[in-house]
Amino acid sequence: ISFNQQLKWDTSKVREFNSMFEGAEAFNKPLIFDTSNAVSFCRMFRSTKAFNQPLDWITTNCDNFQEMFEDAIEFNQHLDWDTNKARILSGMFKGAVKFNSPLDFNTTNVKYMENLFRKATAFNQELKWDFRNVIDISDFLKDATSYDKGIPFNKEDVERYNSHLF
Secondary structure (H helix, E strand, C coil): CCCCCCCCCCCCCEEEECCCCCCCCHEEECCCCCCCCCCCCCCCCCCCCCCCCCCCCCCCCCCCCCCCCCCCCCCCCCCCCCCCCEECCCCCCCCCCCCCCCCCHHHCCCCECCCCCCCCCCCCCCCCCCCCCCCCCCCCCCCCCCCCCCCCCCHCCCCCCCCCCC
């Protein structure tokens, strides 16, 4: 898909931005969106080939970030987001091979983090997150070949993990 136009949409009532730009190979325009009512960004930028724009969004109500940047091969922007209500971060940066930005996420309510940084080969940031409510963290950092900060959680705090964290 070679879509790359500037968008001027009223998104103030949009609740789900799921797969909005999935597979958009050329898209790389700024997105000035009102995301204050968003509850899900699932797969929004999945498999984008060029997207790398700042996302200064309100994410206060969002609980699902699943695979949002999966295979977004150019994405590497700081995300200063309110993630207090986030429950699902599964695969959020999986295969985002250039992503290496600090993430100061509040993860108190997150349940699912499996594959979060899997194959995010440039990622090497310290994670000072709360993992106590996580149910599944399998393959969290699998094939994240640059990561050298050690296991960022106590195994006792996580219900399900496997030996494929790295």
